[in-house]
Amino acid sequence: MKTSIATISIAGDLRDKLTAIAKAGFDGVEIFEQDFVTYDGAPRDVGALVADHGLKIDLFQPFRDFEGLAGAARLRAFDRAERKFDLMEELGTDLLLVSSTTSPEALGGIDRIAADFGELGERAAKRGLRIGYEAVAWGRHVTFFRDAWEVVRRAGNANVGLILDSFHTLAAGVDPEPIRAIPGDRIFHVQFSDAPMIGMDVQYLSRHFRCMPGQGDFPVLDFARAVMATGYAGAMSIEIMNDQFRGGVPRIIAADGHRSLIYLMDQVRRAEPDRRTDLPVLPPRSRAEGIEFVEFTANPAEAETLGAMLHELGFSRTGQHVSKQVSLWQQGDIKLVINCEQEGFAHSAYVMHGTSVCDIGLMVGDAAATVERAQALGANVFRQSHGAEEFDIPAVRGVGGSVLHFLDRTSELAEVWSREFKATAGRVGGAGLTRIDHIAQTMNYDEMLTWTLFYQSIFDVDRTPIVDVADPGGLVHSRAIQSPDGKLRITMNGVETHRTFAGRFMADSFGSSVQHIAFATDDIVATSERLAQSGFKALPISENYYLDLVTRFDLDDAFVAVLRSHNLLYDEDRSGAYLQLYSPPYGEGFFFEIIERRGAYAGYGAANASYRTAAQKRLTRPDGVPRR
DSSP states (O other): OOEEEEGGGSOSOHHHHHHHHHHHTOSEEEEEHHHHHHSSSOHHHHHHHHHHTTOEEEEEEEEOSOTTOOHHHHHHHHHHHHHHHHHHHHHTOOEEEEEOOOOTTOOOOHHHHHHHHHHHHHHHHHTTOEEEEEOOTTOSSOOSHHHHHHHHHHHTOTTEEEEEEHHHHHTTTOOSGGGGGSOGGGEEEEEEOBOOOOOSOHHHHHHHBOBOTTTSSSOHHHHHHHHHHTTOOSOEEEOOOBHHHHTSOHHHHHHHHHHHHHHHHHHHHHHOTTSOOOOOOOOOOBOEEEEEEEEEEOOHHHHHHHHHHHHHTTOEEEEEESSSSEEEEEETTEEEEEEOOSSSHHHHHHHHHSSEEEEEEEEESOHHHHHHHHHHTTOOBOOOOOOTTSOOOOEEEOGGGOEEEEEOSSSGGGGHHHHHEEEOSOOOOOOSEEEEEEEEEEEEGGGHHHHHHHHHHHBSOEEOOOEEEEETTEEEEEEEEEOTTSSOEEEEEEESOTTSHHHHHHHHTTSOOEEEEEEEESOHHHHHHHHHHTTOOOOOOOHHHHHHHHHHSOOOHHHHHHHHHTTOEEEEETTEEEEEEEOOOBTTTBEEEEEEEEETOOSOOGGGHHHHHHHHHHTSOOTTOOOO
């Protein structure tokens, strides 16, 4: 499968763009006119630069407002086309994208437009060039691919073909199924992009909010399936116009683009296995069975403080690594690891972030297959030296430079705890915590699309819509990634300012990702009572919260009194209820959450987030006061 991307999709100058595109694994590029014009070199130099990066120029674009003109305007249009042909010959590409006209001077009529393209095709053929006609959703006379295909068909020239763009089809609400009836050899190029479902002018949406396939809400898979059904064998290209991407890191945006195409074509092959995709066979999306462990990095003194906090939460130190300064803490099915090693990845994470979560272990159906799929989708495989008595556990890099390790129950990895750790104590006490319900990762807002695509392409998970959480210092954008059975839940909180509680955590911990861990219990009131007995101090919640709570829900006074006495937050929907208990913030803003889900409630208590952050900020140092 040949992959391509429009240079307009990537930030930076042309050299930066090409370097990022080549490193991401693309085969070719679409040279956008603006990148060519702003480059300090001749067209032939641009062609050489592209070739030096191991890439091919698949397309030169755009050529606008060509068809349907009359008189002198028509002559000027053909003269402009000839000048484009001159540039293409120097660049070393043979395909020109012509977008359907928006000119108010253009005359309608399918035969008139087809005649223009017939003549343009003849001129292109004399130079060994091709013309691709694309319907744009805001075109004056041609807005749908069906009309553009009719123009191409009537032009009757082998050097004139169709260019398809998922955005222009799906943003207009057009069914892509009729694409299947178009001969694949008459489709010269296909562009993919996605977008959120936002009610706004389609052209404005196109110029500012496009995103990679799989990052938005459009049925891009349906479009891709229809394209592949035609027998199309050309490049699969990405064309994105997005304000956020224009200010992003070229390397990351290019990697997202390549990952999105591989993921999309993998979905096509699974949906229509008889269609040729020329894509290496990937293992299926990994079935995640939950969070097997969370690893903290700390120095010995801070490990003692962290251990005391875990003891207050009912955890017991149950194991010590056979050869390292690594301890295991357990309660219910929860495993927490504290790593005090003075070398290796965990120590590097400590030097960068301080005491923090550096590693998350996921239980999956097949650990080796999971890392194989992740690597095929561009994830960075993580490796470090290990002792003879240690397992080589498959892993990749995760959010904020952290690590994701993969364990399974069908290989020798199932024995990691019994073979790598010596038992130090039996399971005693406990506060009723049963498992890790979810972890919350904090990141810059412009990273959320990247990590959403990362999780969805590798794991069998769905995403929730982004919700805006009000913080006293601004908004935090939040969404969840979760498996269909709810065994794996990860919330992602995107920050745009350090003034929010989450933003300050990002700034103060130098980009550490996991800000809190939520533990589940079957009886949060009983758990709260046992925690209080062990010395745990809950995050104090304002009395005004409970006064407001009785206006939002039909709760009896006795129940509200229980909530108030335990500093519990409450939410409910038609499917059930959600109760939350928080620890005070520790260190640079890390905290623990304890939750009880009642019924089929599947959310995360988003309505309570603003009350929780206000309470947490009351316990942190004031704005402007430096850390000691």
